[in-house]
Amino acid sequence: MTVTMRIAAYAVRDLARSRWLAGYAAFFMLATFALLQFSDSQAKAMLSLVNVVLLIVPLANVVFGTMYLQSSREFVELLLAQPIRRRQLFAGLFFGLATPVSLAVIVGIGVPLVVMGASRETLAAGAVLALMAAALGAVFTGIAAVVAYGFEDRVRGIVVAIGAWLTFAVVYDALVIMVATRLAEYPIEWPMLVAMFANPIDLARLVMLTRFDVAALLGYTGALFQQLLGGASGLIVAITVFTLWATLPALYGARLFHRKDF
């Protein structure tokens, strides 16, 4: 095992015993169970679940990630006094943090779906949703690393982390809608599409929407989405965008970590 994997294994062991993480998984279990139980159809339950996941997962990852990385500062100092390299330590912390938090969501959604005998389509949608949750988890853990190592002060760190989440989850969409209504008379399907692809939360939502045949309701833009994301080329674009979003902030966080004075 490499140094990175060994560090990640201990971070996972630490987090696996965390009450916070157990509560996080329990939340998704309860939400999935309740939605399946009380919705008219499984498709409607899944749509609601998508909205819950797309709202909560980025928030939890960026806030918890920032807090975890900031509070492990003294431990990082001890680890850096060992004969290991900074890059190995950063990678170990990143994977050790992102993996259990994403697994908690996957278990939280997966167990009720399987136990309650969801249909094949629902299970397939659930699998894609789990994948999106893991991808968003990686993206927002990377952002958490940038915040945690860019801001020394803990309170400021949390404020910036919540601000980053608000920007991606709320402010960005509001701006896009504002621009779209102003320019309603112009053919803005393609710029809209680019705007949606650029935000990882919106991209995840688009990928999920194509699973439910509701994209048709969105008119010409929806048809464009369906056409693009339904095919192989759309998948490649989506994977590329997610990969960029998952690596660029993480790499920048690694750079801050590499140069940081502890």
Place this chain on the structure above:
Amino acid sequence: MIQFQGIRKRFGAVQVLDGIDLTIRSGRVTAIVGPNSAGKTTLIKTMLGLTSSDEGVVVIDGTVTDREGAYRAGIGYMPQIARYPENLSGADLFAMMADLRRMTARDVELIESLGLHDHLEKPLRVLSGGTRQKINAALAFLFAPAILILDEPTAGLDPASSAVLKDKIRAEQARGRTFIVTSHVMSELEEVSDDIALLVEGRIRFSGPVVDLKRLTRQLSLERAVASFIEGGLAA
């Protein structure tokens, strides 16, 4: 031998280390003393590569320390604050460090003499600050390193444990290990220190054997010797 050569470090507007030239002799206990915020911890962190210096190098036994960090295999470090992942146990922590260093624990004497056996399986979060500090101390000695860096080692320890730790320092020094120990409480270190480096506002004001400092200042205790030195009675 550890040589600090022209180390300078600035944090924002504060020049924390202002040209440190210091040689630490092997097989001896060197106390780095000085008032609060004199730069003691920063100096130690520079040696460990935790903090980069703006200028200057640290040379350990003829080799310039680099960012790769392989040299740290020969160093044991006891940091000032022991705050570790709360869900891991002391045993987990020891196992993790052994795993990272690819070494097995070689010196478990302090686990015994500090009475840590009963606490090793508990999560670190339920342990008192003093017990965590003991685990921290045991960890520094665990792999029998040639150099030990102890940052305020007796702060937070009860008198009995503090005595155990000091005896351990003396015993390991007799086996040829090199110690760098910091404290702002001079009397704490007096009985274990061979050499002293007095750090004030980022500069070394005195370095040499403790007896020399006492002779120079005509004081009997280290605390008074350092105090009279800082007061400027004897600007070197």
